[in-house]
Amino acid sequence: MKVLLIGGGGREHAIAAAIVKSRRVDKLYCAPGNAGIAKIAECVPIGVMEFDRLIDFAKEKQIDLAVCSQDDPLCAGIVDAFEAAGLKIFGTRKNAAIIEGSKAFSKQLMKKYGIPTAAYEIFTDADRAVEYLRSCDYPIVLKADGLALGKGVLICKDFDQAQDGVREIMLDKKFGSAGNELVIEEFMTGREVSALAFVDGTHYRLMSSSQDHKRIGDGDTGLNTGGMGTFSPSPFFTEEIRKVCDRTIFQPTVDAMAKEGRPFRGVLYFGLMLTPQGPKVVEYNTRFGDPETQVVLPRMKTDIIDVFEACMNGTLDKISLAFEDNAAVCVVLASGGYPLHYEKGKVIAGLENFDGKPDLYCFHAGTKFDDEGRVVTNGGRVLGITALAPTLKEARAKAYEAVRLVSFEGMYMRHDIGKAIDDAQ
16 A cells, blocks of 8 residues: 655654554655655645645555554544545544643643643633742643644743743744643652554553653753654553553543544653642643654554554454563664754764664754755754664663764753663562
8 A cells, every 4th residue: 555644754754664564555655855855756846735635646656554643643634634535544633622722621621521630720821820829839731722733831930930931932932823822730749751542532552661751951951842752662661560551541532522522543642740638631632642652653563544443443452552561761862952042964973874773763853955955954853763672771771871873963861761770670
């Protein structure tokens, strides 16, 4: 079959790698793709929000299945557009993608259906938000309601910081229209876990757990980013905790969306906090996480095309989702200055060092070819170096050894990805 993958980041490179392993796929296209994806797929210069052009391309090439796992096009209705054109696509329809597209919606959904999450209030007026903050306990969390590339969350240690945060989000529009509405919620403590699930509207199949590292600096300091690294599985997501989440979070969320007339089909990302009071939801995403996908999919044994189709057909309960009994760690290599100002166009050296190493992956995020055919940096997060090994500790050591195989001017990384593994062992 012919598959069209829509997107061009590190997540899409990991998805592409899983798709080409399928016994059922003869040809993979990616729009727009990147320099790494170009090694395993034919990249086409069409943007993810160019729905008409994507649909025309899919019809012209007789694409059997399109796949989208990027928040902007999903929330804008790319799945609805493809389906209206008579094309098959894996992803979440617009009315269900709101679970990520609006934090206010997701918080209200959890409150209505008794799904455990942090206490919160929602504001559309900055003055009222500031007045409320005068009575809060600190630290406190401010969240822009809409999509903000994973960066629209501020953790404020005192009132002054929180007041500045309200101004940034609601008045200065640091995250654009995402800040028209503001969610203020209590600060939760505990271990964070990312749990991704395939969902068919009724049933779900949980993937292996993982943990992301959002802050730019070692020791979880500095600004939020799209993610600086991750590991899988999480030793803190025990079978006992999973059973609690099955009962209180996972199935109740799937059921709640169905009851709201918004049946969820696609990948549902549960950002969890394992608090002293039990697991609670930090956030939902309506697609594969990035960089969680880079450690989860390389470990998946089940044919991903079979899973995609089961989600679309409502037959996920017939699928047995299997993962290797191993571990993975991903270290993100970013451009100096990310997540604020950074330069592009830096030549990347050493990419060939990953060829022929089945336990190492160099997933491209922000890369492209320059006019001379060289691979250069083209984003804040540039590469995701993923290593597989029998244990998390071994995978972590191998990942940090592998980052030495590649280099570019201004390359930056965190040095403590997966340090929690050492603390737990």
